[in-house]
Amino acid sequence: MQPPPAPMCSSCQKHLASVHVLDLASGVLKSEQHLCQVCAETLGVVQSKSQKTKPMSAEILEDLIGSMTGDKGKMRGRSVGPACPGCGTTLGDFRMRGRFGCGRCYDTFRAALLPLLERVHDAPRHQGRFPTRPPVLRTRPDSLADLRRRLDAAILGENYEEAASLRDQLRNIDPPAGSNPAASKPAGESA
Amino acid sequence: MTDAPFSVPENFQPGEWLRGQGQDADIAICTRVRLARNVTGFGFYTTMQPDDSAELVQVLNRALTRPDFPERLRIVDLPGLGDIERSVLMERHLISRDLAVADRPRSVAVNEQESVSVMVNEEDHVRAQVFQSGFAVQATYDRAERLDDAIMADVPYAFSEELGFLTSCPTNVGTGLRMSVMLHLPGLVWADEIDKATATIQKISLAVRGLYGEGSRALGDFYQVSNQVTLGRSERDIVRDVGSAVERLMTWEREVREALLRGDSRCRTLDRIHRALGILERAYILSSEEALNLLSAARFGVHAGLIGGLAIREVNTALLLSQPAHLQRMHQSTLTSEQRDEHRASLMRGILARR
Numbered sequence: 442m443q444p445p446p447a448p449m450c451s452s453c454q455k456h457l458a459s460v461h462v463l464d465l466a467s468g469v470l471k472s473e474q475h476l477c478q479v480c481a482e483t484l485g486v487v488q489s490k491s492q493k494t495k496p497m498s499a500e501i502l503e504d505l506i507g508s509m510t511g512d513k514g515k516m517r518g519r520s521v522g523p524a525c526p527g528c529g530t531t532l533g534d535f536r537m538r539g540r541f542g543c544g545r546c547y548d549t550f551r552a553a554l555l556p557l558l559e560r561v562h563d564a565p566r567h568q569g570r571f572p573t574r575p576p577v578l579r580t581r582p583d584s585l586a587d588l589r590r591r592l593d594a595a596i597l598g599e600n601y602e603e604a605a606s607l608r609d610q611l612r613n614i615d616p617p618a619g620s621n622p623a624a625s626k627p628a629g630e631s632a
Numbered sequence: 633m634t635d636a637p638f639s640v641p642e643n644f645q646p647g648e649w650l651r652g653q654g655q656d657a658d659i660a661i662c663t664r665v666r667l668a669r670n671v672t673g674f675g676f677y678t679t680m681q682p683d684d685s686a687e688l689v690q691v692l693n694r695a696l697t698r699p700d701f702p703e704r705l706r707i708v709d710l711p712g713l714g715d716i717e718r719s720v721l722m723e724r725h726l727i728s729r730d731l732a733v734a735d736r737p738r739s740v741a742v743n744e745q746e747s748v749s750v751m752v753n754e755e756d757h758v759r760a761q762v763f764q765s766g767f768a769v770q771a772t773y774d775r776a777e778r779l780d781d782a783i784m785a786d787v788p789y790a791f792s793e794e795l796g797f798l799t800s801c802p803t804n805v806g807t808g809l810r811m812s813v814m815l816h817l818p819g820l821v822w823a824d825e826i827d828k829a830t831a832t833i834q835k836i837s838l839a840v841r842g843l844y845g846e847g848s849r850a851l852g853d854f855y856q857v858s859n860q861v862t863l864g865r866s867e868r869d870i871v872r873d874v875g876s877a878v879e880r881l882m883t884w885e886r887e888v889r890e891a892l893l894r895g896d897s898r899c900r901t902l903d904r905i906h907r908a909l910g911i912l913e914r915a916y917i918l919s920s921e922e923a924l925n926l927l928s929a930a931r932f933g934v935h936a937g938l939i940g941g942l943a944i945r946e947v948n949t950a951l952l953l954s955q956p957a958h959l960q961r962m963h964q965s966t967l968t969s970e971q972r973d974e975h976r977a978s979l980m981r982g983i984l985a986r987r
Contacts, residue, residue: 528679540755542679544670544790544798547805554802558795561803563837563864567796569807570777570867573784589683 450477525549647724647746647763649814650948654766657944658935659882661814661854663768664725665776668799668808669758669783670790676800677736677755685753686737692752695786696741702782703748705741710734716966719957725763727751748779756799756808758783767882769811769875773867796863806863811874814843815881818853818932819888822904829881830855837861838877852924852951857881893936905933913984918977923954926980941987950983 450458451474458475522532527545532553535541547554558565588611595604646652649662670676674688693707710718710731718732726749727740738753751759760783762776790798796806804810820826830840843854857878859870892901908929911918918926931947933939952958954976960967963975 528675530679534678538678540678540800541676541798541802543675544672544792547792547795547798547802558802558805558863561863562806562861565795566864567792567794567806568864568866568869569796569809571793572789572791573781 449475450480451475452480453477456480523549645746646945646948646952647726648765649725649746649763650952651765652944652948654764654768656767656882657765659815659817659885660767660878661765661816663764663766663772664810664812664814664856665762665772666810666812667758667760667776667780667797668756668804668810669760669780669797670799671757672788672790674757677753677757678800680736682736688757689737689739689752692750692758692783692787693739693741695783696750698786702778703743705743705748705750708740708742710738710740716957716960720961723952723955723957725749725761728754728759730755731759748775750779750783755801756804758787758789767813767878769813769871769878773809773811773871777867803860804862807865807867807870809862809867809870810858811870812856812858813874813878814854814856815878815885816854816928816931817881817885818928819885819892820881821853822892822901823888825884825888829884833857833877833881836873836877838874851921852928854924854928889932889936902938905929905936905938909933909939909984912980915977915980917973918954918980919973920954920956920976923976923980924951927951927954942984946983946986950980953979 450456456477456479458477524531525542525546526549528542530542530546530549532550535546535550541547541550555565588607592604592607592611595601595607649664652661654660671688671691674680674684677685680688695701696705697707708721710727713721718727721727721740722729722732724746726742726746728751731738731740731751731754734753736753738751740752741750742748747763749761749763751761760776760779762772762779764772764775792798797808799805799808817826817829820829833840837860839858839860841856841858842851843856857874859865859874861870865873891897908926912923912926912930927947927950930939930942931944931951934942934944934947953962956967956972959972959975959979962979967975
């Protein structure tokens with residue numbers, strides 16, 4: 442039997458039901474209950490949406506990540522949703538691991554992340570200290586590892602012109618032993 | 633069976649976290665600050681290739697050992713250590729359980745006093761920790777900030793103006809700061825008030841955990857109180873939040889301890905402490921959990937001035953040496969659980985025999 446559209450809460454009879462409890466045994470519907478959010482919370486069927494003061498642990502985080510992306514079944518697997526341009530991580534990956542793949546993931550998945558941050562933290566806005574020097578000027582898009590990865594890809598793709606250019610860049614920025622690691626800057630950038 | 637009691641190795645140092653000194657050291661064992669940071673230009677650990685991990689270890693370790701660095705740190709390459717040695721570092725809180733068992737290039741930089749440890753390639757590229765014996769939230773944070781500044785002078789960290797320091801797990805984003813105080817709360821546990829105390833702390837969004845962090849049980853009446861929120865509050869707020877919660881807990885613990893040593897309760901409390909000492913002095917088999925519980929009672933007794941001839945330093949040494957990896961290192965071999973229980977009892981008899 443299908444529940445009727447927009448049933449009233451079977452407990453208070455005042456509000457529209459938004460929580461539907463179906464008791465299934467071997468795939469057969471044995472009983473059903475339709476509750477509004479308030480009654481469902483009161484009866485302990487669902488957790489309070491306003492429980493912001495509850496301390497957050499990694500275990501709870503996993504549940505939250507599960508709920509932040511909607512349909513659980515669809516979110517499993519690597520290929521779901523747009524991939525982060527920085528590292529290729531998808532929202533599905535994040536849901537499975539509970540960890541991002543790089544700093545850019547925070548931008549890529551910002552819309553899905555903000556409600557989670559609001560729940561876990563006090564406010565989704567940094568109130569703490571800033572780095573002693575602006576890191577934006579010192580990001581290393583052409584770091585050794587990144588260049589090496591691009592070189593491997595160019596060789597695999599038989600793109601020898603690009604490979605030669607990347608090899609030259611690698612030679613130029615590979616720091617001599619004992620030098621300051623921070624001095625390994627993108628090719629062409631003055632130290 | 634081990635008949636002869638173990639002797640504690642000469643020059644054994646329990647490390648900063650068990651030094652047993654500092655403000656409120658009868659309750660606050662140690663204050664710890666941890667900062668989580670990631671280096672720009674490298675993926676987080678979930679996407680990092682082994683080559684990148686190895687390069688990152690080199691980059692960070694060069695920064696951590698440069699001549700003008702404010703802390704004198706020694707680099708320990710973790711894949712190069714045996715399982716027992718890695719577990720010893722974990723039992724001393726210098727590395728996390730995750731870093732001990734991870735399968736990637738990684739290291740830890742530690743100072744001689746074991747009051748600073750910088751983990752490289754943990755869940756975040758950098759997990760910088762500062763410890764200070766006793767209750768010292770502000771001083772510990774200040775030292776951690778100097779350490780952070782010194783690393784940042786060389787290495788650019790992933791940071792966004794909106795979300796602060798970017799961490800692989802969004803529960804740490806923002807300040808990346810976890811401020812914890814490890815507490816010994818036998819009074820609250822014995823008086824059955826610990827659940828009430830724990831609930832009070834959790835209501836203000838702080839966490840109460842066992843001694844070895846998330847997922848660890850509170851054994852031997854040892855707890856750590858720390859902040860959960862890292863975003864939307866400043867470092868100053870977090871230091872103050874944790875500090876004031878710990879002060880309230882310590883006041884509560886002191887009141888309960890006094891009550892336990894008054895009137896009808898006194899005899900029961902003395903009985904419990906001296907029974908614990910009796911077992912420690914005489915037992916031939918002691919599990920890790922039982923030893924921790926007994927040492928907790930002994931620690932309470934020493935601080936209450938009820939036990940003569942036993943120094944808090946000896947109790948702390950016993951606490952650390954009775955851990956599985958320390959026992960095995962002292963014995964220079966892998967021991968079964970049963971063998972460890974025998975050696976642990978032997979160790980306790982050795983320490984208590986000196987009274």
